[in-house]
Amino acid sequence: MSPTDRTAEQPLLLIIDDDPAIRILVSEALAPHGFTVESAESGERGLVVYEQVHPDIILLDINMPGIDGIEVCRIIRALPQGQHVPILILTGSDDTRSIEEAYQAGASDFITKPINWPVLIHHVRYMLRAAQALSDQYNDIRLQALLSSLMALKCGTFDSLEEMARQTLNLIAPEPLVQSFSRSCALYLMNDEGLKFVGQTDPGLTHYPERIEGLSTQSLVAGNGFPPWQALSLIEADRLLGVLLYTPATDNGAGARIFKSIAEKLTHLLVRIRSELEVRLTASVFANTLDGIAITDARGVLLRVNSAFEAITGYAAKDVLGKNIGILKSGKQDKLFYRSLWNGLQKTGKWQGEIWNRRKNGEIYPEWLSITAIADAQGNVAQYIAVFADISNQKAQEQEIRKLAYFDDLTGLANRTLLSDRLRIALAQSERTDDSVALLFIDLDRFKNINDTLGHSVGDQLLMTIAERLKDMFREADTVARQGGDEFIVLLTNLGGDKSVAELHTAQVAEQVRKVLAFPIHLAHHELTVTGSIGIAFYPHDAATGNDLIKHADTAMYVAKEKGRNRFKLFHPSMAERERQRFTLETLLKKAIENAEFELHYQPQVDISLKSVIGAECLIRWNNDQLGWVSPMDFIPLAEETGLIHDIGDWVLATACERLRHWEETQAPFNKTCSYLAVNVSPRQFAKKDFAQRLRHIILSSGLQDLSMLELELTEGCLMHHSYESIKTLAQLRNIGVRISIDDFGTGYSNLSYLRNFPLDTLKVDQSFVRDCIADSKSRAIVKAIISMADGLGLSTIAEGVENHEQLTFLQNLGCRVFQGYLFSKPVAIDEFEAFLNESISVLANE
Structure with missing residues (x-):
């Protein structure tokens, strides 16, 4: 099928190149723009694929083993269907000799390597438009326009192709002569599909095939016959235009001379008509392109x-x-x-x-x-x-692509790619001028709390506001980039070669950034005050590469956070050890589940009035062969930051459910009194849309029957944002049948409306209030208010962090019944905890 007969909407491009990378890149560059791409790895294979698919355009490498691109071009141009297909040659920019040879072989145009992909896309589209305009119009009208133009000159316009062919033959070979020297004759014209039958003088005398089968073009050009007919080729400048077949009536040679004259006249007419059509077509293209x-x-x-x-x-x-x-x-x-x-x-x-x-x-x-x-x-x-x-x-479009490639979609600041490029340029310039380069790594303090409580929409607006403030602060020569999440980087150049001067100037800039970040921001009916921790590193003084410069500034930023946030710190080599330790901790944490390094410890929750342990809180512990016991204060924040908290949280839930199921199956004697296990759920876990589905799957996998034995401890931050998703998740959890408590109550924001809007079971009084309730009057007042409020709302209360009898007595007098703390037991491993349960009734009875 010829390109002009294709019905597919996508243009088909054939790339012939022995370099697989070029073939892949061409396909990836053109496919998004509506092209179908076929490829061939050699000239020989390219010719085979060409015959199979008949592409709309060919992209052809010149230098290939075997048949090179120039020879492939010649072969394709020699094919009837290959005369007009656009051929775009790939060559080196200085290979003028090959370019000239390619043009001589019939190449349409060339493009140089390395390939400019936007230019290639435009170039291919332009060549297709030009070729399509010529091919569609020339090939579609060539046969009929040739004959209609011929008849318009002599005989007017006719109704059918057969009538036009018969009248054309009658015009150039009067009927008596045809009858005298030939029983009949037929006319075939060449088009992209080969020789096509267009008419004959007397259909009743001889049947002519609609196509000439079995006679090659070379044989026709040589004037060979096709028994029982004689063939006369219509040739102009070695180009076959058509074939006139006739059946000789006599063998005296007169007929041959007559039909040779007819063929010559017909050839002249075809050449003239073709020239006129080309002129007309050119004019049409000129006017309509x-x-x-x-x-x-x-x-x-x-x-x-x-x-x-x-x-x-x-x-x-x-x-x-x-x-x-x-x-x-x-x-x-x-x-x-x-x-x-x-x-x-x-x-x-x-x-x-x-x-x-x-x-x-x-x-x-x-x-x-x-x-x-x-x-x-x-x-x-x-x-x-x-x-x-x-x-x-x-x-x-290119500008938009560049924007997407080099600028952050949310804030419009430079992204990591552009930052990397700017950093490379800055370091190269520093090498030439000996000027210092400063990199400020900025991380917003407690931004996650804002996302968790007010939602991601408010968080995004906050990031955009911060970005605008940072852009307004700096020169065009400086770079302000968003590293990701709530992290920003500022790159300062041309600071001079004196490190002390550069440090002084950069410290002043960092202090100004700190102050600008702290200005109140009004969003979604909230006044937000955001601070930032800033780490600073200098090239070449603190790092030899761009990656190390970012890494060391990041390390200094974490030190600033550890020192209390809302401050900046300059990198010092001693900080590198902390950076190494953090990297080691993250690496080992990723393997902790796989290596079965986590275990749960259990801290009893005691109902004094019943004198029994009614439940326990599950607390994760990590024992690593290399590090030993690792404090949750060290690895939980890292798990939150890296996203590992989801897998770790699932493990904790699964382990707790399996333990509860084990108690169900074994009918442990303490099962009647210790009726639940409480598991902490981080805000990041809760915010994940499929949290309820994940929990349901964990419970079903464990086989746990009594789902009220599982209690989820959520922080206030999980519930403060009254989003549809939060309400939906809580409803799903309630439908599953688990208990829900609020952990560390009183330490979050002061919006308490969620207590009556959400399905809750328990409030846990935060241990910071319990610890100070004896010595601090404000803490006593807060504890009293929480217990009273919970009682009024029909919620139970647990006081956590109870360490002595004085605290216990005070809390009992306020009406609190359930307690948790070192006064009763520290968090212990499962064997020790179950032993504690077995002994707890007698122990508590003596209290």
Whole structure:
């Protein structure tokens, strides 16, 4: 099937190149733009694929083992269907000899390596438009237009292809002569599919096949017969235009001479008609193409322009004809650019590239321009043809792609890619000038709390506001980037070679950043005050590479957080050890579940009035072969930061459910009194949309029957944001049947409306209030208020962190019944905890 007969909407491109990377990159570059790409790894394979798929355009490498690109081009051009397919040659920029050979072999154009992918996409589209305009119109109308034009000259217009063919034959070979020397004759014309039957003089005398089968083109060109018919080839300049078949009536040779004359006359008519059609087609393309076309004389004076020229430039033909094409100059390119353009034209007769021109209304716009020099009979340039397309939309798309590639989508700040590029340039410049480069690593303090309590929408607005403040603070020469999440980086250059001066200046800048960040921000009916921790590192004093510079600034930032947040710290080599320790901790934490290094410890929750342990809180512990026992205060924040908290949290829930199921199956004697286990759920776990589904799966996998034996301890931060998702998740948890308590109550925000809106079971009085309730009157008042409020709302209360009898007595007097703390037991391993349960009744009975 020829390209013009294709019904697929996507144009088909064949890339023939022995470099697999080029084939893959071409496919990835063109596929998103609506192209179907077929590929071949060699010239031999390319010819096979060409015959199979008949592509709309071919991208062909010149230098390949075996059959090279130039020979492939010649072979394709020799094929009937390969005469008009666009062939774009890939070659090196300085390989002018190969380019000339490619043109001689029939290449349509060339593009140099390394490939400029946006230019390639435009180039391919432009060649397809031009080829399609010629191929669609020329191939679709060639057969019928040839005959209709011939009949219009002699016999007018006819109703059918058969009638046109018969009248054409009657015109050039009068019927008596045909009858005298031939029983009948038939006419075949060449098109992209081969020789096609178009008519015969007397269908009743002899049946002619609709296609000539079994006779090669070479045999026809040589004048061989096709028994029982004689074949006369219609040839012009070694090109087969058609075949005239006749059946000789006699053997005296007269018929052969008559039909030879007929063939000559018919050949002349075909050549003339073809020339007229090409002129007409060229005029049609000139008038109707979407690309602007301008024809000038050798001096650049405009001789003719098309309607697309008028539409693109805004100039009517009457405004510009007779004037120099230089009226379109935008002034954006200098004399050197135009000198290079004209030098290229003079050397090769062609030039193409991107240029900026000016419309009549003064607007400057980009266009893709191709200029071809037309020589006269003496070989001197007589005219220039310029074909151009407005690529404003493509430029806008390129700008958008660049924005997506180099700028953060949310804040518009430089992203990591652009930061890396700017950092590379800054360090290279520092090498030349000995100037210091400073990198400020900024992390917003407790930003996660804002996300958890007010929602991600407010968090995003906050990040955008912070980004605008940072942009307004710095020069264009500096770089402000978003590293990710709530982390920002500022790159300061040209700080001079004296490190102490650079440190002083950067410290002043960091202090100003700290103050600007702390200005109140009003969002979603909230006044938010955000602080930032800032780490600073200098090149070349603190790091030898860009990655190390970022890493050391990040380390200094974490030190600033450890020192109390809302401050900046300069990197010191001693901090590197902390950085190494943190990296080691993260690496080992990732393997902890796989290596079964976690275990649960259990701290009893005691009901004094019942004198029994009614439940326990599950607390995770980590025992690593390399580090020993690792405090949860060290690894839980890291798990939150890295996202490992989801897998760790699932493990804790699964382990607790399995323990409860074990108690169900064994009917442990303490099971009747110790009726639940409480598991802490982090805000990040709770915020995950599929948390309830994950919990349901964990429970089903464990086989736990009594789901009220599992209690989830949520922080206030989990519930403060009354989002649809929070309400939905809580409802799902309630439907599952688990208990829900609020951990560390009183330490969060002061909005308490969620206590009556959400399905809760228990409030846990935070241990900080319990610890100070004896010595601090405010703590006593807070504890009293929490217990009273819980009682009024029908919620039970647990006081955690009870360490002595004085605290216990005070809390009992306030009406609190359930307690947790070292007074009863520290968190212990399962064996010790179950032993404690077995002994707890008698022990508590003596209290």
